[in-house]
Amino acid sequence: MSRPSILMVDPSPESVELARFSLWRNKLDCAFGWFEDAEGAAQSLFKPQAKAHPADLPCLILLEPRLPRMEGLELLHMLRAHAHTRALPVIMFATAQDDADAARARAAGANDYLVKPVDARAFMELVSQTVRRWLPGATS
Numbered sequence: 001m002s003r004p005s006i007l008m009v010d011p012s013p014e015s016v017e018l019a020r021f022s023l024w025r026n027k028l029d030c031a032f033g034w035f036e037d038a039e040g041a042a043q044s045l046f047k048p049q050a051k052a053h054p055a056d057l058p059c060l061i062l063l064e065p066r067l068p069r070m071e072g073l074e075l076l077h078m079l080r081a082h083a084h085t086r087a088l089p090v091i092m093f094a095t096a097q098d099d100a101d102a103a104r105a106r107a108a109g110a111n112d113y114l115v116k117p118v119d120a121r122a123f124m125e126l127v128s129q130t131v132r133r134w135l136p137g138a139t140s
Contacts (some may be wrong), residue, residue, distance in 0.1 A: 003030035004135045007058035009041045009075065010093065011067060015116065015123070019062065022124035028131050033058065038070035042078060045085055054084060060134045062093045062127075063110075065101055073101075073108055080109040091132045 006023070008016055016034045023032060045057065061079070065072040066113040072092060079085040092105040092113040102113040114130065117123045 003029055004059040005030050005033060005057075005132060006062065006135070007033045007035070007041065007045075008058045008062040008093075009035050009038060009067065009072065010062070010064040011036045012064075012095075015064075017121055018123050019127045022127040023131060025124070026128045028128065030059075030131065030135060038067050038072060038075040040071070040121065042075055045079070046082065057085065057097075059133070060131065061088055061090045062130070065092050065094050065098075065105060068069060073104060076105065076108045076110060091130055091134065093130075100116055 008019055010016055020032050020034075023030060033044075035044065041061075062073065062139075066074075076090055076092070079088060079090060089111045090109070092102070092110045094101065094113065094115050096132045097115045105113050111134070112130075114126060117126060
């Protein structure tokens with residue numbers, strides 16, 4: 001059986017590296033992919049191979065709401081509109097608290113809306129807790 005995979009869509013290389021390091025440090029056995037924008041993630045998630053082979057899809061998506069060109073909410077709408085991605089857990093992983101944005105995300109089908117802590121240790125702990133919650137099989 002293949003390792004569960006996580007896809008992070010976030011324009012911040014620092015956030016991505018902290019997330020990746022957190023998973024490694026906490027010995028969470030999962031693959032990790034990253035796109036800095038929603039367009040790249042959409043191309044990957046909706047390519048014919050992904051539709052034909054659901055095992056190639058991530059088991060969890062961490063999605064920044066504020067992305068260049070295409071917003072995270074637009075990608076979330078796309079994910080929920082397609083049968084092969086409709087059930088994927090999507091956690092909106094926001095840079096700042098925005099209650100209206102959180103309400104829109106939840107109404108669009110986000111499984112959760114979390115705010116990234118500014119402190120690196122707290123950020124890494126939040127990533128690890130989120131992965132443990134949504135991917136129980138990812139533990140070592």
